[in-house]
Amino acid sequence: MSSDRIAVTIIGGYLGAGKTTLLNHLLAAADERVAILVNDFGELNIDASLIDTTAGNTIALPNGCICCSLVDGLGAAMSDIDELDPRPERLVIEASGVADPAGVAAFTHRRGYRLDLVVVMVDGEQFAENAADEYVGETVRGQLAAADLVVVNKTDLMDDAADSRLDELLDRLAPAVPTVRAVNAVIDPAVLLDLTTPAVAPQADHLHDHGVPFETWSYEGGVVDLSRVRAMAEALPRAVVRAKGIVATPQGAQLFQRVGPRWSLTEQVTLGSVPSVTCLVVIGLPGAITENWLEDQLENSH
Amino acid sequence: MAEFTIYCARRVITMNPGLPFAEAVAVKGDRILGVGDLAELQTWGDHTVDESFRHHVITPGFVEAHSHAMTGGMWNFTYLGYFDRRDPDGVLWAGCKTMAEVVARLRESESAMTDPSEPLIGWGLDPIYLKGERLVGHHLDAVSETRPIFIQHASGHLATVNTALLAQEEITESNPTPGIQLGGDGRPNGELQEPAAMSLAITAQRRFRADLSTEASKWNFAFEARNTGHTLITDLGGTPMTDSGVGAWKSVTSSPGFPARVMVAGSFFATPMDPDALAQMVVDLRDNPANDKLKFGIIKLLLDGSIQGFTARISWPYYHNPPEGNAENGIWVMPPETMVDALEAFHRAGLTVHCHCNGDQAAEVFISAVEEVLERHPRWDHRHTVQHCQLTTQSQYARMAALGMHANIFSNHIFYWGDEHAAFTVGPERAARMDACATAERLGVPFSFHSDAPITPLGHLHVMWCAVNRRTASDAVLGPDECISVETAMKAATIDAARQLKLDHELGSIQAGKYADFAILDANPLVVDPTELKHIGVWGTVVGGEKFQAGTSR
Numbered sequence: 001m002s003s004d005r006i007a008v009t010i011i012g013g014y015l016g017a018g019k020t021t022l023l024n025h026l027l028a029a030a031d032e033r034v035a036i037l038v039n040d041f042g043e044l045n046i047d048a049s050l051i052d053t054t055a056g057n058t059i060a061l062p063n064g065c066i067c068c069s070l071v072d073g074l075g076a077a078m079s080d081i082d083e084l085d086p087r088p089e090r091l092v093i094e095a096s097g098v099a100d101p102a103g104v105a106a107f108t109h110r111r112g113y114r115l116d117l118v119v120v121m122v123d124g125e126q127f128a129e130n131a132a133d134e135y136v137g138e139t140v141r142g143q144l145a146a147a148d149l150v151v152v153n154k155t156d157l158m159d160d161a162a163d164s165r166l167d168e169l170l171d172r173l174a175p176a177v178p179t180v181r182a183v184n185a186v187i188d189p190a191v192l193l194d195l196t197t198p199a200v201a202p203q204a205d206h207l208h209d210h211g212v213p214f215e216t217w218s219y220e221g222g223v224v225d226l227s228r229v230r231a232m233a234e235a236l237p238r239a240v241v242r243a244k245g246i247v248a249t250p251q252g253a254q255l256f257q258r259v260g261p262r263w264s265l266t267e268q269v270t271l272g273s274v275p276s277v278t279c280l281v282v283i284g285l286p287g288a289i290t291e292n293w294l295e296d297q298l299e300n301s302h
Numbered sequence: 303m304a305e306f307t308i309y310c311a312r313r314v315i316t317m318n319p320g321l322p323f324a325e326a327v328a329v330k331g332d333r334i335l336g337v338g339d340l341a342e343l344q345t346w347g348d349h350t351v352d353e354s355f356r357h358h359v360i361t362p363g364f365v366e367a368h369s370h371a372m373t374g375g376m377w378n379f380t381y382l383g384y385f386d387r388r389d390p391d392g393v394l395w396a397g398c399k400t401m402a403e404v405v406a407r408l409r410e411s412e413s414a415m416t417d418p419s420e421p422l423i424g425w426g427l428d429p430i431y432l433k434g435e436r437l438v439g440h441h442l443d444a445v446s447e448t449r450p451i452f453i454q455h456a457s458g459h460l461a462t463v464n465t466a467l468l469a470q471e472e473i474t475e476s477n478p479t480p481g482i483q484l485g486g487d488g489r490p491n492g493e494l495q496e497p498a499a500m501s502l503a504i505t506a507q508r509r510f511r512a513d514l515s516t517e518a519s520k521w522n523f524a525f526e527a528r529n530t531g532h533t534l535i536t537d538l539g540g541t542p543m544t545d546s547g548v549g550a551w552k553s554v555t556s557s558p559g560f561p562a563r564v565m566v567a568g569s570f571f572a573t574p575m576d577p578d579a580l581a582q583m584v585v586d587l588r589d590n591p592a593n594d595k596l597k598f599g600i601i602k603l604l605l606d607g608s609i610q611g612f613t614a615r616i617s618w619p620y621y622h623n624p625p626e627g628n629a630e631n632g633i634w635v636m637p638p639e640t641m642v643d644a645l646e647a648f649h650r651a652g653l654t655v656h657c658h659c660n661g662d663q664a665a666e667v668f669i670s671a672v673e674e675v676l677e678r679h680p681r682w683d684h685r686h687t688v689q690h691c692q693l694t695t696q697s698q699y700a701r702m703a704a705l706g707m708h709a710n711i712f713s714n715h716i717f718y719w720g721d722e723h724a725a726f727t728v729g730p731e732r733a734a735r736m737d738a739c740a741t742a743e744r745l746g747v748p749f750s751f752h753s754d755a756p757i758t759p760l761g762h763l764h765v766m767w768c769a770v771n772r773r774t775a776s777d778a779v780l781g782p783d784e785c786i787s788v789e790t791a792m793k794a795a796t797i798d799a800a801r802q803l804k805l806d807h808e809l810g811s812i813q814a815g816k817y818a819d820f821a822i823l824d825a826n827p828l829v830v831d832p833t834e835l836k837h838i839g840v841w842g843t844v845v846g847g848e849k850f851q852a853g854t855s856r
């Protein structure tokens with residue numbers, strides 16, 4: 001039952017990139033029951049008041065290589081969270097500053113869970129230096145590999161030259177991943193949480209509180225060829241963060257989901273009549289696609 | 303009534319350079335009253351003479367400064383390893399040499415189980431030694447088609463499960479978890495590689511974990527210590543620093559007949575907490591001991607992974623012949639730049655920090671952090687220890703000596719993975735200088751060595767054999783210039799290990815006033831052919847004046 005699965009959000013990035021700040025923003029915005037796993041040393045810097053309001057649970061995650069612990073810390077914690085009552089709807093994992101988010105994401109394809117989003121925080125001021133470091137460079141660069149969304153934080157501390165150097169670096173290391181810029185890790189939480197259909201369009205009144213505004217696009221139509229949907233999925237540009245919807249195809253209904261560069265089509269079991277309505281919603285950076293882009297992709301012949 | 307007991311032996315090896323050998327040792331209560339010949343000891347007064355060790359050699363009880371208590375818990379599950387291994391009760395489990403023997407042993411375990419839903423768990427399987435076809439899920443189906451079966455391999459990085467388990471946990475070919483191996487038919491064949499895939503076996507893993515931390519597993523850990531001549535063992539970082547984690551240790555060590563002393567490290571990774579709070583907690587535990595068998599005072603930190611897993615942080619030219627797609631270098635478990643802050647908290651609290659550094663780059667971070675913290679807070683005799691210390695270079699050993707650091711060297715690696723290190727991980731030159739006990743000795747770094755049980759079996763006679771002979775599993779000699787003498791190895795196994803743990807004032811050698819903690823051996827390690835060290839029989843131990851014979855039940 002995919003709807004019963006706990007959605008997993010992974011927040012990665014090197015030390016000082018703003019992971020905990022983003023986590024607190026996310027907790028403030030979520031109206032789901034959220035459990036939190038923090039895979040880091042020392043104090044937990046999570047805002048306790050937020051945890052109460054989301055009826056969530058914070059579990060500090062033991063760390064260590066299996067060679068030395070033989071104990072599967074992350075898997076164990078996820079087993080415990082799966083048995084919480086009430087069961088959370090979302091698990092947010094704040095990975096340690098040296099963790100590989102891909103390695104964390106590898107644990108999410110288990111009974112009871114589904115991977116929703118891997119967001120990797122980048123310290124705009126420090127990233128280039130860290131990425132070139134003999135000791136941590138490979139770790140820092142590698143963290144981008146699994147990202148669905150990169151948030152470049154502390155952009156207020158960067159000059160234009162640093163900004164364009166960072167762009168080049170990110171184009172090279174994460175060429176397909178949408179990248180947004182932020183100050184104090186403030187981004188619109190709409191992209192951090194699941195899209196529902198119809199769209200949870202960001203409310204006009206909170207846009208200015210939430211840094212970069214995102215734009216949403218929606219599409220409603222009839223039966224579409226499956227190959228068209230696939231082509232559209234591949235063609236969605238990098239600046240799109242999420243897309244979701246039900247696609248009516250001659251073969252039946254398909255659930256389409258795209259998070260960052262990852263997308264999937266899953267057959268939907270429909271009862272009774274053959275589905276005839278396609279309904280999609282897309283969220284991304286302003287101007288990521290044009291108003292008619294979805295229509296062009298799905299309807300017009302090329 | 304006699305006031306004390308004199309044990310006469312073929313030889314008493316004291317590890318006290320002032321009186322290295324004797325024929326008898328007198329014990330009063332839990333302490334050593336004196337060492338010498340019988341006539342000298344009789345001058346202390348009313349006594350009995352105990353002749354039971356007349357034909358044995360008494361040495362200080364071995365001190366294992368890097369092991370893990372979960373060692374004892376493994377025996378709740380079926381042993382499937384290639385090498386013969388003795389369980390805590392002393393039963394010798396013959397190694398499984400063929401797949402048929404693996405299946406037969408599992409069948410035997412299966413037939414003894416009553417609850418049909420309980421997973422059958424095995425451990426220690428090492429497929430590289432099994433000839434012929436690789437063991438996969440359908441071979442395990444011959445044991446049971448309905449009961450989930452989970453087999454953990456010796457490396458800890460692989461598991462093989464049966465079809466019933468795949469079905470129970472919904473592990474299918476469409477699951478994107480890396481490490482689910484597929485068979486010729488395109489479906490999962492039962493082999494799960496690396497922790498993420500292994501963790502898909504949710505129910506079996508949960509059972510496995512639960513059994514590793516029970517009080518029974520702590521008793522078994524101590525029984526294994528007794529069987530191998532250890533009187534002090536370390537739980538280096540597996541115990542969560544919680545009331546229940548520490549309480550379980552207080553409970554077992556306070557029970558009559560617990561056959562070992564245990565040093566429990568404050569773990570910075572088993573329970574994430576503020577370093578200052580953890581430091582204070584360990585200081586309190588050290589200064590208010592629950593009993594004489596439970597010791598505190600050290601902190602375990604982890605910096606990198608393992609060399610055989612290609613996850614240790616090593617310097618250029620990095621890995622020699624890594625698997626395709628492998629990263630250039632290993633992983634950090636702790637961000638290197640947080641090392642100084644973490645170390646500072648424990649250093650200032652007067653604790654000794656033991657940091658896992660398999661690779662030389664990890665050792666570099668730790669040594670540099672010790673240097674920086676010492677500049678800020680000079681402190682004599684801290685004994686901060688590089689744990690594993692496998693690739694530490696000459697120049698690093700020289701710095702460690704200058705900084706007052708100790709080394710705990712993973713000498714068992716030479717036998718278990720030495721061939722792999724030469725061929726794949728670090729290449730022949732660096733493999734030859736791995737686990738460099740002779741360099742440590744030459745440059746004046748006090749050192750011990752270890753098994754890291756359960757990674758390799760607990761047993762200092764085997765570790766000594768490795769450090770002295772440096773023979774690999776294929777019987778090649780790896781770096782003969784790093785071999786040490788048996789005398790040095792005996793120090794590393796006893797007094798120098800005790801010193802590293804700051805317990806050398808009360809144990810580690812046989813002299814008046816110390817705990818009466820002995821290993822009772824069938825032969826004299828200083829006299830036997832050094833290639834025979836690992837075959838020396840162990841009668842058992844004496845802990846605090848109480849005899850514990852190997853292979854007996856509780």
Ligand SMILES: [Zn+2]
Nearest residue numbers: 068368538754
């Ligand atoms: Zn260890």
